[in-house]
Amino acid sequence: MIAAWRILHKDLVLELRTREALSGLIVLVLLILLTFTFALNPEGASAAAPAVQWVTFIFAGLMAIQRSFLIERENGAWYGLLLCPIDRGAIFVAKMASNVIVLGGAQVVLLALLVLFLGVSVPVAPFGLLFVNVLGLIGFAALATLFAAISVRLRAREMMLPLLVLPLLVPLVICAVEASRIVMAGGTIASAGPWVRVLVTFDVIFSVAGWMVFEQLVHE
Amino acid sequence: MNVHRRIAPFADRVLPLLATVAMLAALACIFLYVPNERVQGPVQRIFYFHVNCWWAAYLGFFIAAGSSALFLWRGGASYDRLAHAGVEVGILFCTMGLVTGPIWARPIWGTWWTWDPRLTMAVILWTIFAVYLVLRSGARDEPEISRYAAVLAVIGVLDIPLIMISVRLWRGIHPSVISAPANKGGLEDPRMVTGLLVALVAFSLLFLWLLWLRYEGLRLRDELHRLEDRMDESTR
C-alpha cells in the first residue's frame, strides 16, 4: 500500500501544481446548480435540494473523474506504472483516493452553494449530513474510478462513462437522496437507518471489488 | 474445447427438437389446460410468459456474469463468447418481459406502467444489458474490449441485490431477507402450478437453444477470422 500512497502523493503534487481538476470541477458544479435553479420553481426549490445536490454531484463528477487517468496518458506514463513491481490494485486505491479528495472538495462547495441558491437551512448538528455525504462520495468514487479506467481507453469516452456508471449508481442515487432528505431536515443518522445501511454496503462492496478487479482490468 | 465437442451434437440436433416440443406443450398447457384465474380472467395467462421471461433474462445475466468472472481470472475466449451470448439472449427475454408487462397491466390495473419494484428492476437490468452491448459494439477495435465488458458484467451482478433492496425501499416496501414473490400465492389451482412448471421448462430449453445458437455464431465468426488470417499469411 506504500505504492498507493506514492502514486497518490504524485497525483496530489501534480494537482497542486496545475490546479486543473478542482477548479474546473467547481465551476462545473456551479453551472449545473445554476441550471437547476433556473429550471426549478423557487417555492419548491429547497424541497428539491437533496435531489438537485446528488444529480449535480454525479454529473459534474462523471465529467471530471476521467482526468485521474488521463494524466497518465501523456508520454505513456501509464505504462511506466504498469512496469513497476507493484500490486496493480494499488493504482486503483490511489486513483480512488485522489478522486475522493478532489470530489470531496467540490462537494463542500456544492453544499455551500445549495444553502445559498436554494435556501436550504443548515441542520443544527451537521454531523449526520457530513456522514451521508461522505458515504455517497466514497461509493461514487469507487464505481466511477473503476469505469473511468475503462472509458479513457475508448474513443467515445465522454458518452461511455455515464452509460457505464449510471445504471449501476441507482442504489446510490436512491439512498443518498433519501438519507440526505432526512438529515437535511434535522433527522439523525439512525432515523435514516435503512438508507445508510445500503450506502455503507455499497461503499464497501465496490471499493473492495474495484481493488480486486483492477489487476485483471489493466491486463493486456 | 473438450466440453464444446461433447455438447455440440446434442445441442445441434436434440436441443432444438426438445425446445420446440416443450414450447408446444407449454402453449397447449397455457391455453387449453390451465383454468381461468378467478379475478383477472383470461388475461392472466400472460403471467406464464411474463414470469418466465424474467427467469430467462436473469438466467442470461447470471451466466454472463459467471462467465465473465471466469474470463477475467482464467482467460479463454470461450468464456468471453458465452458471456456475450448470455447478454444477447438475456436482453431479448428482458425486452419481451418489459413488453408483456404493460400488456398485462393495462387491462388489470388500467395503466400501462407502474413503478412496481420488479418492473423497475427489470428496466435497470435492461439498461445494464444494453450498455454491455453498446460497449461491445462501439469499441470493436479496442483489443481489450472483452475484458472491459467482463468487468461490467461482474460489477453489475454485484450490484443487482443492492438495486433490488434500494428500489424496494424507494417504493416503501420493507425488504425482508428472502421474500417469496407475492404472485406465487395467487396460484390456487394445482393445474396452474403444473402449467407454470411446464412453461418454465419450455422457456429454459428455448433459452438454452438460443444461447447455443448465439455462442456458435460468435465462435464461427472467430474461427472465420482465424482462417482468413492464415490465408493472408500463406499467400504472402
Next chain:
Amino acid sequence: MMPSAERVSRDASGPVVRAENLGKTFGRAVVLRDVALQVAAGEVLALFGPNGAGKSTLLRLLARLMTPTSGTLMLFGETGQTSAVRRRIGLVAHQSFLYPDLNARENLLFYAGMYDLVDAPARVDAWLERVALADVGTRPVRLFSRGMEQRLALARALLHEPDLVLLDEPWSGLDAAAADWLGALLVEQRQQGRTVIVATHDFERGLAVATRALIVHRGRLAWEAPVAADSSAAFDAAYRQITGAVAA
C-alpha cells in the same frame, strides 16, 4: 556507477529469455507469430526490421506489459507476470513514461520510490549526472527537448539496475554525442553482465554494440546471426533479401 545494495541474484542457471511459438494478435491483426528466441545473460541483441514488423510488440511482450496470445515466454526462468520479474526489467520505449508537469528529479524520485530503491535521492542525483541533466534537474519535463527527454527516460529505465534492458529506437532524437554516449552505456551494461535487447533502425550503431543481430519481418523472426567484426556485408545482404529494402 553506484554500488548496488539490493542486487537481485542473477539466474546463472538458465537463459534470461526463453520464448517458444510466441505470438500476439490484436483483435484481428496478427502482429507476431511463431517467435522462438533464447537469450543468455550478458548478450546484446539488436532487432532490425521495417516499421510495423513487430519489433515494438516483441519488446513490450518481453517487458511483460502484454501477455502473448499464443506460445510461452519465460523470463528469468519464470512464466508468470510477477513483481519479482518486473523489478528486473527496464524498458525505454517511444514514449518516455515521464510526467511533463513534474521536474526531472521528481520524476526519477517517483520511480525510485515505486521500485523501492534505498538511498533514492543519492541514486537519482548520480543518474542525473550520468545523463548530463544535473543542471536542469528542477526544470519541468514539459520544457525538455526530445534529446533531453530521451536521456531522462534512459535514466528512468536504468535507475533500478535491471538485469534485462529493453530499448525501442533509443537512438532516435539523440544528437551524435549523446548517441555515442548511449552506445558506450550499452556496452557497459553488457560488461556488467546485463542482458540488452535493442530495436533500432540505426544499423551502424546497432551492429556496433550487439553480440547478435536479428531481423524481424512481418511478425516473424526472419533471420539471426552472431555479430562479428566483418558482419555488416552479410547482414546488408540478408536484410535486402528478406525485406526488399536497403539497410541504411
